[in-house]
Amino acid sequence: MARILIIDDDELIRSSLSRCFTDQGHExxxxxxxxxxxxxxTEGMDVVYLDLSLPDGDGRTAINTLCAAPGNPEVIVLTGLKDNFGAQETLTSGAWDYIQKPATPTTLRKSxxxxxxxxxxxxAAYEPPRAFDDGGLIGDSPAMERAKGLMARAAESEASVLILGETGVGKELTAQAIHNNSTRHNNAFxxxxxxxxxxxxLESVLYGHVKGAFTGAHSDHRGLVAEADGGTLFLDEIGELPPSLQKSFLRxxxxxRFRPVGSAREQxxxxxxxxxxxxxxxxxxxAGTFRSDLLFRLRTLEIQLPPLSARGEDVMLLAEHFARKACDRYRLPAKGFSKQIARIITAYAWPGNVRELGHVMEAAVIAAGKEPxxxxxxxxxxxxxxxxxxxxPKRQPPRTPQATDGPIQSYQDYxxxxxxAYFQQLMDICDFDIARASRLSGLSVPSIYRHLGLAGIPTKNKR
Structure with missing residues (x-):
């Protein structure tokens, strides 16, 4: 008997699946x-059936969280969205299967x-996992824990690894962690x-060259492929590898084996x-700009690193880490965060990801100076x-009132x-500095005071 959870806003789907699986003896x-x-x-499940379109959120955002729940259940996506909407993203996130509605009982049972x-x-084959040194990759969000699990598996193998992710998510740190935990850790990275x-x-850098191979080649030069002998070769931004070199690097x-530029002998x-x-x-x-056969070789194992915006509470863990690091670097006293900081930092999209957060916290530490x-x-x-x-306020499309509409809030109350809400956030950001609030909002100082009074917001922070 297995424990099965069905997450779906359609009562008919929930009841139908419940009967189907209960008849098989499952809870x-x-x-x-x-x-x-x-x-x-969190009660411990074996399998979770998950709809993608739910009234309180997109199911895709919860797959990592559900997979990390007690018992590490398998997640089967069951969706009415057509054209495999979100299929690649959900399967990459670790979902077991992707099934479109309506699904036959046979399809559901087989899955x-x-x-x-x-x-x-x-x-039956379980073995306690080997200890994995994450090498300073901070974060314990479900998305990051899943990525670390994939890193640990990669470290135990000799297969090629392709790390995917936005700029600044920590791809080089991930590659370094894989190398450090592998049997090659005593050799070069x-x-x-x-x-x-x-x-x-790039050709000379990768393969080296011999004396006289081109103008300026006054001596033999050992390339980085040779330097990586016995160790790990990390090619960052492999998508930028010129087409002419993709064929040679595939071989x-x-x-x-490779041939240094100007040499007649392979090494x-x-x-x-x-x-x-x-x-x-x-x-x-x-598009024909990257060789498919090279891609197949590169991604024997594939690790997708999550963007910072998808890592939840990791944002504050990283912010505190970078603040401590900056304080140590500039020999400044350790610093705490005001309660408004968490709201601002976690609401920001972080397009530059972890790298951007590091620079922002360094700038904040410098601006704070010796303040605690x-x-x-x-x-x-x-x-x-x-x-x-x-x-x-976001502009909403015009809506025609219906006869069944309930009482509507007056415009003045709205x-x-x-x-x-606006002026409370403005005060939070400016720490109740009215002059700064005026500059940010474009309102005059008297207008700021007038609006604060109308909204019942004090002009000083009562901490």
Missing amino acids: VATAEGLASGIRRA LESALGYRRDKS VVVDCSNLTESL VLQEH GSDFRLVAATNRDLEAMTR TIYPKHLPGHIRVSYLDQAK KAMRDQ
Whole structure:
């Protein structure tokens, strides 16, 4: 008997699946929303059936959380959305299966049987995991824990690894952690940034050259492929590798042999390849700018690193880490955070990810100087303005009143409510500094005072 959770806002779906699985002897729990489903998952489940379109959120955002719940259940996506909407993202996140509604009982039973069969096999072959040194990769969000699990598996193998993720998510740190936990950790970890080298220079950097191979080649030069012999070769931004070099590197990857520029003799190198990119290599192969056979070789193992915006409470853990690091660097006293900081930092989108957060916290520490606490005023202006913009009312499309509509709030009451929210956030950002609030909002100082009075907001922070 297995424990099965069904998360779907359609009562008919919930009841139909419940009867289907109960008749098979399984214990079934149901939830009609994402939040209640996540709570039920903490009770320990074997399989979770998850709808993507739920009244309180997108099911795709919860797959990592559900997979990390007690018992590490298998997640089967069951959706009415057409054209495989979200299929790649959900399966990449670790979902067991992706089924479109309406699904036949046979399809549902086969998917469940395969998931439960996998869990039985996994339980029978279970071995305690080896200790994995994450090398300073901070964070314990479900998305990051899943990524670390994939890193640990990669470290135990010799297979090529492709690390995917946006700029600044920590791809090089991930590659370094894989190397440090592998059997090659006593040998070189060699980094090649493909985006910073010209096509002619990259060939020499990778394979080396012999004396006289070209103008300026006054002596033999050992390339980085040779330097990585016995260790790990990390090709960062592999998507920038010129097409002319993709073919030659494919052969090097297959044969582990290469020819230095200008040499008539081949050399060998026993390297393990880890590559990374922020580009969509599959789209590049369809466009003819990246070789499909090279892509197949690169991604024997694939690790998708989550963006910072998808890592929840990791944002504050990283902010505190970077603040401590900056304090040590500049020999400044340790600093705490004001209560407004968490709201601003967690609301920001962080397009530059962890790297951007590190720079922002360094700037905040410098701005705070010897002060013991970091306040919103110490953050760069664009971070504070971004938070302020979120308080502005969003324009809604016009709606025709219906006869069944209930009582509607008066415009004056609605406007007063929105004004209060806006000016409260404005005060939070500016730490009740009226002059700064005037500059950020574009309102005069007397107008600020008038609006604060109307909204019932004090002009000083009562901490």
